[in-house]
Amino acid sequence: MSLATDAADKPTLYKRIRADIEKCILTGEWPPGHRIPFEHELVARYGCSRMTVNKALSELAQADLIERRRRAGSFVRRPQHQSAVLKIADIRAEIISLGRSYGYELIGRKLRTATAADRARLGVKKSGKVVAIACRHSADNVPFAVEDRLIDLASVPNAATADFSREPPGSWLLHHVPWTEAEHTISAIVADHRAAKALDIAVGAPCLVIDRYTWRSARTITAVRLLYPGDSHRLVARFKGG
Amino acid sequence: MSLATDAADKPTLYKRIRADIEKCILTGEWPPGHRIPFEHELVARYGCSRMTVNKALSELAQADLIERRRRAGSFVRRPQHQSAVLKIADIRAEIISLGRSYGYELIGRKLRTATAADRARLGVKKSGKVVAIACRHSADNVPFAVEDRLIDLASVPNAATADFSREPPGSWLLHHVPWTEAEHTISAIVADHRAAKALDIAVGAPCLVIDRYTWRSARTITAVRLLYPGDSHRLVARFKGG
DNA sequence: TTGACTTATATGTCTAGACATATAATCGTG
DNA sequence: CACGATTATATGTCTAGACATATAAGTCAA
CATH class of the missing domain: 1.10.10.10 (Winged helix-like DNA-binding domain superfamily/Winged helix DNA-binding domain)
Incomplete structure (x- = not known):
């Protein structure tokens, strides 16, 4: 040696x-x-x-x-299962760090008692109040991603009165719900009529989808689906070790 | 406290x-x-x-x-950059761990002096020999992913004589090139005619693309593009910490 | 007020020991 | 030979110190 x-x-x-x-x-x-x-x-x-x-x-x-x-x-050790560290930044921070101007637009916000679909999506059994939010992020005035989010008010009561017309819910949550666990699922779909309109792309264009479920101490906080134009957005993951 | x-x-x-x-x-x-x-x-x-x-x-x-x-x-510490650990397993291992039968088919293999495009893709300057491989992975006889790979023979000379008609290059490399670094890029595209045919999906169907560049000690080993049907394949990443 | 100097202090690294514990290797015995 | 008991050994954890070093905070002079 x-x-x-x-x-x-x-x-x-x-x-x-x-x-x-x-x-x-x-x-x-x-x-x-x-x-x-x-x-x-x-x-x-x-x-x-x-x-x-x-x-x-x-x-x-x-x-x-x-x-x-x-x-x-x-x-x-022999080469483990390959794993990569994927950085999924807060969208506002990501756009700003790219040196582009960040734009945000609240499309809709509803406070309601969780429907069966909401409960399934959040993975909770009891039916409490939830906030459903739809919004759009843009970079240099070009649509960057659309967001469709559900927040469980049982876990984050403050979210009921937060003003999401000015601050994106992702950023708000980052500052109000410090430590979390999450699971991300990445998949690809083609834009339907609604998505195409929101992202200003053609119907049938490829989109990258990130579904994120966030919880803290076994308590569901939020479920969010982020839709990116697939040809313009890329997720990069660095990897080290066998 | x-x-x-x-x-x-x-x-x-x-x-x-x-x-x-x-x-x-x-x-x-x-x-x-x-x-x-x-x-x-x-x-x-x-x-x-x-x-x-x-x-x-x-x-x-x-x-x-x-x-x-x-x-x-x-x-x-305050919530860092969000990062998630994304496990990108060897495809064969992944399919087998899902309890499905693994199938592999070599579509093409060429040994050639690196073209300008090859050099750009591998990020090398000198023009040496490379192996280009196209192959297809299937699960339960259904196309699972198509792979388009370039191996730099300057880094992995053994790859010139390896029999990729029986063993997928990803598995072979895992066993012959132990410690590596890599960078993954994930994006979405729609299937063109060729991809549609290879994956047995419709032209225009969404696909998840993983581009992976692997190197060891600043030495490029391989560049690979994996194409998955976007509606059937998902990447899951677990995340912990703010 | 501001800038330069001093001091106090929490962390960073290291030592030369100690005993605990899991286990590979050996030994004995049936 | 097979199997259980014993032993040797490498790691795991811990101690009660030590000196180094970066720096927050205080001190003092311009």
Whole structure:
């Protein structure tokens, strides 16, 4: 193996140890299944205490690059299920970060007792109040996405009185419902008459659809469907690791 | 605040400390920007050494739940850029895990010196050899996705002699090119004549497109375009955190 | 008021030990 | 040979210190 042992220690020692090992894994020098040096070997090699080596290895294990087994040692993990980190920004923030002017328009807002369809969509059993919102986001005055949202007022009572004619519900929720879990489903459809009109595209044009269900501590907050013109919008996901 | 101090210590202490703090953050009890107790306060509260508290806080910082600032303290981070983990499995594995029968068909394979278009697609400057592959995946004998791939032989010389008539190139690469980075772009198109024929769908039907560029250590490996029928295929992404 | 200097302090890293615990390897026995 | 008991060992967690370092806050002079 070729662990660097004489590099200048600008970074801290444990970071250097971690980087050295990471390099051996990422270059393929240590293939999946390879046993990396024992802690005591690294202690000898780097002339430090075991806690320092342990911190480096613990972080590599946390990052799923290695697997640690008592008595056996630490091993390079084999390529996991591929997964990518997909950034799905708040639409307003996304448009602004693209350097374009953001436009927002509330199409409709209804406060109602949840219908059977609403309950199914939110995944709740009891019938409470909900807010249904339809709105449109635009970039440089060109339609960017249309949004169709349902908010469960049992989880977010404040949403009943929020003024969604000025602030998009997504941004409002981001600031009022801090920590959440969500599930996204991405699919493709062709624009029907209504969608074509809202997005100012041709009927039959491809659209990217993001369905997002958001909850906090097993409590449904909101369900939203975002419809983007498929030829102009792209979702980019970066990916790292086998 | 309400840190539990008397729970049974089945998990280790630092994990309990981490879980306690995480709970306060996730329930919203400690909102974004809130300063969490200093290390020395937690040391006193839990009656342990600072290293134990430090390990808990370091992991929370690594998970981006808190931000640590010297002299100032540790603070609950405000909702980051939303990001979701999108699992993009190897197609064969995906179909099999769905309990369906997997079918594979090589449509074409060409070994050629990279054309200008190939070089642009792979993002390489020098003109070397490439393999271009077109193939089709099916589930229960129904077309599932068509694949159009380019492999840079400078990075993966073995691919020149691999038998892609039996094993899909994605699976082959997964087993021969362990650690990689990739970028995915997801978009929607409508099926043209050729795609419609390959997927056995109507011309004009919506399709989900995944473009994936894979490299290792700044070295391009492969570029692939996967085309799925948009109405039958969905990408699901789980998301956690603000 | 403003800017430069000093100080206090919380985190960052590290040590040289310790005991706990899971388990691979070995040994003994039927 | 098969199987259960024992042992050795690598990791997991923890301690009670230490010094380094970035920086918020206070101090003082222009």
